[in-house]
Amino acid sequence: MLAKTLALATTVALLGHVAAAETFEVQMLNRGEAGAMVFEPSYVAAQPGDTIVFLATDPGHNAAAIEGMLPEGVETFESEMGEEFSLIVEAEGLYGIKCTPHYAMGMVALIQVGEAVNLEAVQAVAMRGKAEDRFAEALAQVQ
Numbered sequence: 001m002l003a004k005t006l007a008l009a010t011t012v013a014l015l016g017h018v019a020a021a022e023t024f025e026v027q028m029l030n031r032g033e034a035g036a037m038v039f040e041p042s043y044v045a046a047q048p049g050d051t052i053v054f055l056a057t058d059p060g061h062n063a064a065a066i067e068g069m070l071p072e073g074v075e076t077f078e079s080e081m082g083e084e085f086s087l088i089v090e091a092e093g094l095y096g097i098k099c100t101p102h103y104a105m106g107m108v109a110l111i112q113v114g115e116a117v118n119l120e121a122v123q124a125v126a127m128r129g130k131a132e133d134r135f136a137e138a139l140a141q142v143q
Helices: 002-020 119-123 131-139
Strands: 023-032 035-040 043-046 051-055 085-088 093-098 108-113
Touching (some): 108 131
Parallel strands (some): 023 051, 043 108
Antiparallel strands (some): 023 035
16 A cells, blocks of 8 residues: 555656656747847746747747857757747857848847756857847846
8 A cells, every 4th residue: 555655656656757847938030129130039048947948930930059158068050931830948158149141130049947056158148239238138137
Protein backbone atom coordinates (compact mmCIF):
# COMPACT_ATOMS: atom_id res chain seq x y z
CA MET A 1 0.00 0.00 0.00
CA LEU A 2 2.82 2.41 0.89
CA ALA A 3 4.53 1.69 -2.46
CA LYS A 4 1.34 2.57 -4.36
CA THR A 5 0.93 5.78 -2.39
CA LEU A 6 4.54 6.79 -3.09
CA ALA A 7 4.17 5.97 -6.78
CA LEU A 8 0.99 8.05 -6.99
CA ALA A 9 2.63 10.98 -5.18
CA THR A 10 5.62 10.85 -7.53
CA THR A 11 3.36 10.80 -10.60
CA VAL A 12 1.31 13.76 -9.33
CA ALA A 13 4.51 15.72 -8.60
CA LEU A 14 5.88 15.03 -12.08
CA LEU A 15 2.62 15.93 -13.80
CA GLY A 16 2.36 19.08 -11.71
CA HIS A 17 5.73 20.21 -13.10
CA VAL A 18 4.59 19.57 -16.68
CA ALA A 19 1.32 21.41 -16.13
CA ALA A 20 3.18 24.42 -14.69
CA ALA A 21 5.06 25.12 -17.94
CA GLU A 22 3.88 28.31 -19.62
CA THR A 23 3.71 29.41 -23.23
CA PHE A 24 4.68 32.97 -24.13
CA GLU A 25 3.81 34.53 -27.50
CA VAL A 26 6.17 37.04 -29.11
CA GLN A 27 4.99 38.84 -32.23
CA MET A 28 7.40 39.68 -35.03
CA LEU A 29 6.15 43.04 -36.31
CA ASN A 30 6.91 45.61 -39.00
CA ARG A 31 5.59 48.28 -36.62
CA GLY A 32 4.79 48.07 -32.94
CA GLU A 33 4.62 50.23 -29.82
CA ALA A 34 8.42 50.72 -29.80
CA GLY A 35 8.58 51.68 -33.48
CA ALA A 36 9.53 49.88 -36.67
CA MET A 37 10.85 46.30 -36.85
CA VAL A 38 10.21 44.95 -33.36
CA PHE A 39 9.53 41.86 -31.33
CA GLU A 40 6.59 42.39 -28.95
CA PRO A 41 7.22 41.85 -26.17
CA SER A 42 10.97 42.39 -26.49
CA TYR A 43 11.65 40.94 -23.02
CA VAL A 44 10.19 37.75 -21.54
CA ALA A 45 10.87 36.32 -18.08
CA ALA A 46 10.39 32.56 -18.34
CA GLN A 47 11.25 29.42 -16.39
CA PRO A 48 12.94 26.21 -17.52
CA GLY A 49 10.46 24.12 -19.50
CA ASP A 50 8.47 27.10 -20.80
CA THR A 51 7.83 27.61 -24.51
CA ILE A 52 8.38 30.84 -26.41
CA VAL A 53 6.34 31.03 -29.62
CA PHE A 54 7.50 33.60 -32.17
CA LEU A 55 4.48 34.56 -34.28
CA ALA A 56 5.02 35.65 -37.88
CA THR A 57 2.48 38.45 -37.55
CA ASP A 58 4.09 40.29 -40.47
CA PRO A 59 6.03 38.45 -43.22
CA GLY A 60 9.77 38.81 -43.74
CA HIS A 61 10.89 38.13 -40.17
CA ASN A 62 12.55 35.28 -38.34
CA ALA A 63 13.88 34.48 -34.87
CA ALA A 64 17.56 33.61 -34.58
CA ALA A 65 20.03 33.30 -31.73
CA ILE A 66 22.56 36.10 -31.37
CA GLU A 67 26.07 34.64 -31.31
CA GLY A 68 27.47 34.66 -27.77
CA MET A 69 24.05 35.24 -26.20
CA LEU A 70 22.90 31.78 -25.23
CA PRO A 71 23.36 29.86 -21.99
CA GLU A 72 26.18 27.32 -22.00
CA GLY A 73 25.22 24.12 -23.80
CA VAL A 74 22.29 25.61 -25.76
CA GLU A 75 22.58 25.08 -29.50
CA THR A 76 22.17 28.03 -31.82
CA PHE A 77 18.96 28.27 -33.85
CA GLU A 78 17.44 30.22 -36.73
CA SER A 79 13.85 29.94 -37.87
CA GLU A 80 12.58 30.12 -41.42
CA MET A 81 11.50 33.52 -42.73
CA GLY A 82 7.83 34.31 -42.18
CA GLU A 83 7.20 31.10 -40.21
CA GLU A 84 5.96 30.60 -36.66
CA PHE A 85 8.74 29.22 -34.45
CA SER A 86 8.55 27.55 -31.05
CA LEU A 87 11.50 27.46 -28.67
CA ILE A 88 11.36 25.35 -25.51
CA VAL A 89 13.79 26.92 -23.06
CA GLU A 90 15.41 24.43 -20.69
CA ALA A 91 18.71 26.00 -19.57
CA GLU A 92 18.78 28.93 -17.17
CA GLY A 93 20.24 32.15 -18.50
CA LEU A 94 19.72 34.84 -21.09
CA TYR A 95 18.80 34.13 -24.71
CA GLY A 96 19.55 36.96 -27.15
CA ILE A 97 17.24 36.87 -30.18
CA LYS A 98 17.38 38.79 -33.46
CA CYS A 99 15.52 39.00 -36.73
CA THR A 100 18.34 38.31 -39.17
CA PRO A 101 17.42 40.84 -41.90
CA HIS A 102 16.38 43.57 -39.43
CA TYR A 103 19.04 43.16 -36.74
CA ALA A 104 20.76 46.49 -37.44
CA MET A 105 17.35 48.18 -37.38
CA GLY A 106 16.97 47.07 -33.77
CA MET A 107 14.77 44.01 -34.11
CA VAL A 108 16.05 42.18 -31.01
CA ALA A 109 14.55 40.45 -28.01
CA LEU A 110 15.79 39.02 -24.74
CA ILE A 111 14.48 35.93 -23.00
CA GLN A 112 15.46 35.42 -19.36
CA VAL A 113 15.06 31.86 -18.14
CA GLY A 114 15.39 31.62 -14.38
CA GLU A 115 18.63 33.21 -13.18
CA ALA A 116 20.69 35.36 -15.59
CA VAL A 117 23.75 33.12 -15.19
CA ASN A 118 25.37 34.37 -18.43
CA LEU A 119 24.73 38.10 -17.93
CA GLU A 120 28.39 39.10 -18.23
CA ALA A 121 28.84 37.14 -21.47
CA VAL A 122 25.71 38.72 -22.95
CA GLN A 123 26.83 42.23 -21.94
CA ALA A 124 30.20 41.61 -23.63
CA VAL A 125 28.65 41.00 -27.07
CA ALA A 126 29.01 44.04 -29.32
CA MET A 127 25.75 45.18 -30.88
CA ARG A 128 25.31 47.24 -34.02
CA GLY A 129 22.99 50.02 -35.12
CA LYS A 130 19.72 50.56 -33.31
CA ALA A 131 19.99 47.06 -31.86
CA GLU A 132 22.40 48.38 -29.23
CA ASP A 133 19.82 50.82 -27.80
CA ARG A 134 16.90 48.42 -27.90
CA PHE A 135 18.93 45.63 -26.36
CA ALA A 136 20.05 47.94 -23.55
CA GLU A 137 16.35 48.56 -22.79
CA ALA A 138 15.74 44.80 -22.61
CA LEU A 139 18.81 44.24 -20.41
CA ALA A 140 17.51 46.87 -17.97
CA GLN A 141 14.60 44.51 -17.24
CA VAL A 142 16.78 41.57 -16.22
CA GLN A 143 15.87 40.42 -12.73
